Amino acid sequence: MSKKISIDPITRLEGHGKIEIFLDDDGGVENAYLQVPELKGFEQFSIDRPVEEMPRITPRICGVCPMAHHMASTKAADAVYNVKPTETAEKIRRLVYNAYILEDHLLHFFFLGGPDFVVTPSAPPGERNILGVVAKVGKEIGLEVIKTRRQIREIVTHLFGRIIHPVGGLPGGVSKPLTEEKRQEFLQKCKDAVGFAMEAINIFNKIVLDNDEYVKLVTGDIYKHNTYYMGLVDDKNRVNFYDGKVRVVDPEGNEITKFSGLDYLDVVSEHVEPWSYMKFPYLKDIGWKGFTDGKESGVMRVAPLARLNVSDSMPTDKAQQEFERMYDVLGKKPAHNTLAFHWARLIEALYAAEKMVELLEDETITSDDIRNIPTDTPEEGVGIVEAARGTLIHHYQTDKKGIITAANLLVATVFNSAAMSLSIEKAAKKLITKGKLDDGLLNMVEMAFRAYDPCLACATHSLPGNTPLIINIHQNKDIIKTIRRD
Amino acid sequence: MAKPKVGFYWCASCGGCEEAIVDLHEDLLVVAEKIDIVFWPCAMDFKYQDVRDMSENEIDITFINGAIRTEEQEEMANLLREKSKILISFGACSQIGGIPGLANFHDRDSIFQSSYGSTCPSVDNPDFIVPQTKTDVPEGELTLPAFHNTVKSTDQVVEVDYYLPGCSPAPYLTLNAINTLLAGKRPEKGTVLAPVKALCDTCDRKDSKPDKIMLKDIKRVSEVELDPEECLLAQGIICMGPITRSGCTQGGEGRCIKANMPCRGCYGPIPEVQDVGASMISAIASIIGIEGEENMSDEHVEKIMDTVVDPAGTFYRFSLATSYLRRKLNDYAKDNN
Numbered sequence: 043m044s045k046k047i048s049i050d051p052i053t054r055l056e057g058h059g060k061i062e063i064f065l066d067d068d069g070g071v072e073n074a075y076l077q078v079p080e081l082k083g084f085e086q087f088s089i090d091r092p093v094e095e096m097p098r099i100t101p102r103i104c105g106v107c108p109m110a111h112h113m114a115s116t117k118a119a120d121a122v123y124n125v126k127p128t129e130t131a132e133k134i135r136r137l138v139y140n141a142y143i144l145e146d147h148l149l150h151f152f153f154l155g156g157p158d159f160v161v162t163p164s165a166p167p168g169e170r171n172i173l174g175v176v177a178k179v180g181k182e183i184g185l186e187v188i189k190t191r192r193q194i195r196e197i198v199t200h201l202f203g204r205i206i207h208p209v210g211g212l213p214g215g216v217s218k219p220l221t222e223e224k225r226q227e228f229l230q231k232c233k234d235a236v237g238f239a240m241e242a243i244n245i246f247n248k249i250v251l252d253n254d255e256y257v258k259l260v261t262g263d264i265y266k267h268n269t270y271y272m273g274l275v276d277d278k279n280r281v282n283f284y285d286g287k288v289r290v291v292d293p294e295g296n297e298i299t300k301f302s303g304l305d306y307l308d309v310v311s312e313h314v315e316p317w318s319y320m321k322f323p324y325l326k327d328i329g330w331k332g333f334t335d336g337k338e339s340g341v342m343r344v345a346p347l348a349r350l351n352v353s354d355s356m357p358t359d360k361a362q363q364e365f366e367r368m369y370d371v372l373g374k375k376p377a378h379n380t381l382a383f384h385w386a387r388l389i390e391a392l393y394a395a396e397k398m399v400e401l402l403e404d405e406t407i408t409s410d411d412i413r414n415i416p417t418d419t420p421e422e423g424v425g426i427v428e429a430a431r432g433t434l435i436h437h438y439q440t441d442k443k444g445i446i447t448a449a450n451l452l453v454a455t456v457f458n459s460a461a462m463s464l465s466i467e468k469a470a471k472k473l474i475t476k477g478k479l480d481d482g483l484l485n486m487v488e489m490a491f492r493a494y495d496p497c498l499a500c501a502t503h504s505l506p507g508n509t510p511l512i513i514n515i516h517q518n519k520d521i522i523k524t525i526r527r528d
Numbered sequence: 529m530a531k532p533k534v535g536f537y538w539c540a541s542c543g544g545c546e547e548a549i550v551d552l553h554e555d556l557l558v559v560a561e562k563i564d565i566v567f568w569p570c571a572m573d574f575k576y577q578d579v580r581d582m583s584e585n586e587i588d589i590t591f592i593n594g595a596i597r598t599e600e601q602e603e604m605a606n607l608l609r610e611k612s613k614i615l616i617s618f619g620a621c622s623q624i625g626g627i628p629g630l631a632n633f634h635d636r637d638s639i640f641q642s643s644y645g646s647t648c649p650s651v652d653n654p655d656f657i658v659p660q661t662k663t664d665v666p667e668g669e670l671t672l673p674a675f676h677n678t679v680k681s682t683d684q685v686v687e688v689d690y691y692l693p694g695c696s697p698a699p700y701l702t703l704n705a706i707n708t709l710l711a712g713k714r715p716e717k718g719t720v721l722a723p724v725k726a727l728c729d730t731c732d733r734k735d736s737k738p739d740k741i742m743l744k745d746i747k748r749v750s751e752v753e754l755d756p757e758e759c760l761l762a763q764g765i766i767c768m769g770p771i772t773r774s775g776c777t778q779g780g781e782g783r784c785i786k787a788n789m790p791c792r793g794c795y796g797p798i799p800e801v802q803d804v805g806a807s808m809i810s811a812i813a814s815i816i817g818i819e820g821e822e823n824m825s826d827e828h829v830e831k832i833m834d835t836v837v838d839p840a841g842t843f844y845r846f847s848l849a850t851s852y853l854r855r856k857l858n859d860y861a862k863d864n865n
Contacts, residue, residue, distance in 0.1 A: 089642075314658070323650070444750070445838065
């Protein structure tokens with residue numbers, strides 16, 4: 043009879059998430075399952091909605107990264123109407139989109155995943171939170187995080203109406219122009235943000251890279267998976283969050299395909315398991331080979347490290363320097379180290395800040411030419427962006443009036459669903475032996491999961507930065523031990 | 529004196545309501561000092577058992593966000609009601625069903641079909657495997673909560689004391705509500721803790737809203753360039769301002785109208801409104817005019833209303849779960865499991 047360890051509720055993605063770990067008779071880990079126990083059915087109730095309303099409906103999939111859905115939806119609506127946004131509108135979209143990536147990445151590093159590193163993985167749970175981070179790096183920096191996030195979020199609120207569930211995207215453009223006065227104000231704030239993003243990287247470098255134990259943890263085998271990687275790149279194969287082509291590389295870094303639009307259906311398939319509402323996407327050509335990694339398995343990864351792994355370089359100078367430094371330390375590209383997602387996240391935050399400065403230094407961003415009114419008959423379209431947590435695809439079909447007849451949504455965290463399951467299983471197997479469990483070990487299992495920054499309202503809203511954990515060890519249907527994380 | 533005990537819980541929601549609480553920024557720290565948070569699954573460890581072990585009315589104020597879609601959510605709503613002196617329905621999903629409530633246009637089978645079946649173009653699932661409440665895996669059994677056929681608001685399941693509207697509620701409204709209750713004030717039961725005025729009455733553009741609006745047809749936001757200062761209804765755009773509660777544009781919040789986009793009704797109806805969609809239709813019908821004529825014939829009004837695409841999904845965008853339409857769907861649900 044297997045023992046069963048439940049970690050519930052660990053987190054949520056459209057609801058709570060749950061991790062089940064089964065122990066064999068010797069107390070070793072037999073298997074681990076990541077379950078998502080909720081479904082909302084957006085694909086179905088999108089039907090009959092006007093396509094231009096989709097950017098206002100789909101953000102409700104997730105209140106943590108509503109901008110990602112808003113933008114994927116807006117771009118899908120562009121494609122349905124075969125209309126391009128004006129140059130100015132595209133600049134404004136890129137500005138708010140990079141703003142979202144920046145503030146979201148900062149949230150994760152300082153409040154959520156980051157405390158594991160900054161405070162140390164084995165520290166008491168009560169210290170592994172934003173307060174612990176502040177204690178370690180100083181109050182000034184803590185306040186700076188709050189201030190920077192607030193200022194960046196204000197840019198989105200100003201231009202797109204609201205930060206939670208933005209409304210500014212329309213097929214062919216945006217709803218509001220940027221004034222010269224605001225341009226100057228935002229430019230200064232973004233310059234400050236570049237400085238702060240640099241500071242965040244310095245903190246990471248000082249605390250993590252100057253510590254051999256940390257470097258071992260990051261580069262060690264517990265948190266490592268040889269998988270395929272997927273992410274958007276521009277025409278020079280550089281990271282791009284807003285637009286470009288999706289590039290897929292194999293575990294050795296060779297490009298296996300590059301696609302856009304409807305071609306996603308040739309590249310990606312989704313596997314269904316009866317024990318989770320979350321689906322498991324995989325590379326169609328390689329096939330679903332179960333929960334296993336390597337070149338023979340179609341399991342892929344998305345999100346910060348995946349994006350850097352599929353890119354040849356970063357588009358901005360400072361981010362490029364950090365990109366080179368990261369791969370120097372990790373020794374190899376693609377890097378398969380799950381914990382390096384944190385590092386890649388900070389490099390992306392720096393790029394996002396630099397990109398915003400670049401966009402705001404261009405005075406033409408204040409033009410009033412923000413709309414192209416669609417004239418073509420609507421039909422079908424795909425919008426792809428990089429959400430903070432990875433590639434996000436919205437695919438709509440409409441009737442001749444632009445009313446949705448079918449919708450398909452491939453959500454960033456879902457792309458990582460198989461890989462997250464693998465990472466949890468591997469970490470559990472390596473760390474839990476002979477039924478020995480303690481809080482530090484469980485945190486290290488959880489770290490495997492948190493590195494992906496899965497879009498869990500839970501973790502993201504977690505003010506103390508502490509994902510709740512309850513571990514029940516079952517034997518013959520009795521709970522023989524309970525470990526709690528407070 | 530002991531600090532008031534406060535709980536937060538989420539049901540079928542997106543997390544935006546939690547984000548809205550975090551968006552209190554420094555104010556949150558000030559509030560947190562005045563209260564004792566006893567239950568907040570997103571922020572701290574808890575077990576359902578902890579709540580079960582509490583005595584009746586042990587929690588002073590509980591905020592519930594999200595709609596009710598699963599058995600577990602219904603159970604928790606009941607449990608928290610029993611343990612709480614004051615239960616606040618927080619956000620549009622909890623108050624009126626919200627966007628998840630749009631699922632009530634459909635049933636479970638069609639939702640499964642479009643998520644896991646052949647109508648989903650990226651799914652490879654020839655045997656149509658769908659999630660089960662119990663699955664035997666080699667190592668043991670895995671369970672999932674059942675997926676209900678209909679979405680409900682909180683007050684369709686338990687008694688609610690107050691409501692905080694919005695998708696998501698503006699942080700200043702949340703702060704006002706907490707401060708009001710902490711000061712010992714108790715508004716009348718059932719009060720929506722937001723301004724009673726309609727959005728139109730507080731709108732920056734209200735001066736350009738004519739008594740009668742001369743329209744030939746209703747336009748879609750994608751079809752026209754919108755004037756940033758003129759009333760959106762006057763521009764032929766459906767805006768839910770006439771019957772939607774205001775509050776979203778105050779307190780320094782930027783909201784839809786300020787981004788030059790029409791209201792979709794997330795703050796729920798003003799007090800006199802029973803059914804959001806029906807009221808909106810009559811509100812529009814009553815202001816549509818035709819040049820040179822005092823009143824338009826019903827036929828004319830109907831013709832113009834026919835130019836509204838997706839009237840049900842527009843007028844009931846956030847309120848389908850609590851609308852009269854829903855009752856029909858409920859009957860349907862009863863007949864079909």
